[in-house]
Amino acid sequence: MTKNLFIILFLSVVAVIEAQEIVPISKSEVMAKVTEANLSLKISAQEFVEARADYRQTNAVFLPNITASHSGMTTTNPLMAFGAKLNQEILIQDDFNPNLLNNPAQTTNFATKFEIAQPLINVDGMYQRKAAKSKMQAMALQQDRASDKLVLEVEKAYMQLQLAYKGVSVIEKALKTALDHKKLAMDMFDQGYLQRADLLNVEVRVTEIKNQLQTAKSSVQNASNYLSFLMDDSSYVIYQPNDSLVKNELPIDLQKGVSSNRPDVKAMQLANQAFEAQHKSNKMTFLPRLNAFGSYELYDDKLFQGGANGFMIGAQLRWDLFQGASRFGKIQKSKASLEKSKLQYSQYLSQSKLEVHKAQRVLLDTENNLKLTYLALNQSKESLRIRADRFKEGLEKTSDLLMAEAQFAAKQLAYYQTIYEYNYARAYVHYLTKE
Numbered sequence: 103m104t105k106n107l108f109i110i111l112f113l114s115v116v117a118v119i120e121a122q123e124i125v126p127i128s129k130s131e132v133m134a135k136v137t138e139a140n141l142s143l144k145i146s147a148q149e150f151v152e153a154r155a156d157y158r159q160t161n162a163v164f165l166p167n168i169t170a171s172h173s174g175m176t177t178t179n180p181l182m183a184f185g186a187k188l189n190q191e192i193l194i195q196d197d198f199n200p201n202l203l204n205n206p207a208q209t210t211n212f213a214t215k216f217e218i219a220q221p222l223i224n225v226d227g228m229y230q231r232k233a234a235k236s237k238m239q240a241m242a243l244q245q246d247r248a249s250d251k252l253v254l255e256v257e258k259a260y261m262q263l264q265l266a267y268k269g270v271s272v273i274e275k276a277l278k279t280a281l282d283h284k285k286l287a288m289d290m291f292d293q294g295y296l297q298r299a300d301l302l303n304v305e306v307r308v309t310e311i312k313n314q315l316q317t318a319k320s321s322v323q324n325a326s327n328y329l330s331f332l333m334d335d336s337s338y339v340i341y342q343p344n345d346s347l348v349k350n351e352l353p354i355d356l357q358k359g360v361s362s363n364r365p366d367v368k369a370m371q372l373a374n375q376a377f378e379a380q381h382k383s384n385k386m387t388f389l390p391r392l393n394a395f396g397s398y399e400l401y402d403d404k405l406f407q408g409g410a411n412g413f414m415i416g417a418q419l420r421w422d423l424f425q426g427a428s429r430f431g432k433i434q435k436s437k438a439s440l441e442k443s444k445l446q447y448s449q450y451l452s453q454s455k456l457e458v459h460k461a462q463r464v465l466l467d468t469e470n471n472l473k474l475t476y477l478a479l480n481q482s483k484e485s486l487r488i489r490a491d492r493f494k495e496g497l498e499k500t501s502d503l504l505m506a507e508a509q510f511a512a513k514q515l516a517y518y519q520t521i522y523e524y525n526y527a528r529a530y531v532h533y534l535t536k537e
Contacts, residue, residue, distance in 0.1 A: 124340045127341045129260045142248065143252060146244070163228060167218070169216075170216050171213075174212045180203060184203060189412070191401075212402050215399045221391075223391060236375040240372035243369035244369045251533070257525075258529070261526060262325045263322070263326060263343050264345075266322040267322060267342065273318050274315060277308070280304070283507070284304045286493070287300065301500075307507065350524070355535075359455060360451065360458055361535065361536070361537040367450075370451075374444055380440075381437055393420070394416070397413065458535060465531055469524060471520055472521065475516050478513050478517075479514060482506070486509070
């Protein structure tokens with residue numbers, strides 16, 4: 103029992119060590135792995151394959167339908183027995199004897215048949231094919247847009263990892279500063295310059311920072327796990343970004359709006375075309391269809407033989423004049439679907455424009471906020487320096503020093519958080535205005 107417990111504990115320790123493995127990674131590496139393995143992209147690709155398969159099914163509008171069959175029977179039915187002999191080309195004069203015609207002997211017949219049906223004119227099918235093609239093209243564009251969205255998500259997740267490491271760095275520095283102040287406070291307490299309550303306040307501050315550090319490290323694990331999810335990586339290691347979180351200084355055009363060439367916008371245009379083609383297809387069901395057909399047949403009284411043969415070719419003009427009220431209902435439904443699709447396109451375009459304007463304003467606001475947080479960071483840093491110097495000389499209260507420490511750490515975290523928000527706002531504007 104003790105041995106088993108030791109093995110379990112050893113395996114648990116190994117698992118924890120492996121789980122804590124730190125792997126450096128760059129954004130380009132993440133992007134490459136996501137492009138290769140992300141499940142959302144694979145699902146999107148299969149949706150396109152489905153749409154392409156639906157389109158290929160409409161090839162039946164042009165291509166023939168060819169079947170082959172082999173059947174066998176034995177019968178004493180007068181009509182079937184006479185027809186079987188006739189197909190086998192074995193009728194003789196005696197077979198016309200009324201007694202044999204009315205009471206034939208058991209007759210065996212094997213038939214091999216090759217049939218072909220060739221559509222010639224199928225107007226509604228042509229429009230169905232057009233609708234399926236538009237749907238396939240729309241799905242391809244939706245796949246492109248899904249890829250763009252995933253790029254944005256990767257950038258966001260990678261920046262979250264950068265931000266998490268910045269948080270750990272800031273809090274570790276804050277902990278070091280707090281420990282230095284704690285040591286100074288203990289020396290002052292031993293010398294009788296500091297009260298016990300002030301020393302306890304310093305120790306409480308150290309404990310708070312340690313708790314914050316643990317939370318920050320958990321944020322690193324969470325960000326790493328999300329990257330693993332995006333890359334479909336089940337190892338769930340701890341990733342460390344190769345580059346630090348800095349402000350994106352590349353120029354960006356804030357005058358750009360929603361492009362009609364954006365994949366999702368073009369996809370909705372193609373969806374409109376698909377609904378329009380489907381509506382026309384339903385209206386064209388009132389027209390006749392012209393199909394050609396033919397067959398080649400082999401008959402014998404032995405299995406898989408062909409002692410006699412014959413062929414048949416022909417054409418059929420079929421016109422379904424009335425099918426209850428179903429076709430009228432389908433036309434009304436497809437018309438409503440077409441109008442709804444047009445309204446949805448207008449609504450989507452308007453909503454996209456609204457989203458672009460909002461994102462651009464957020465970007466400008468975040469840029470301005472970044473300047474203010476940077477100024478506040480420098481001010482809080484200088485404030486902490488002054489109070490720390492005065493505290494060493496016994497001229498500053500402990501509570502004021504602790505407040506300055508907390509404020510400086512908070513301003514650092516706020517500054518890096520604002521950098522993250524600014525960079526993401528830029529990436530989001532680019533995503534919305536991309537052609």
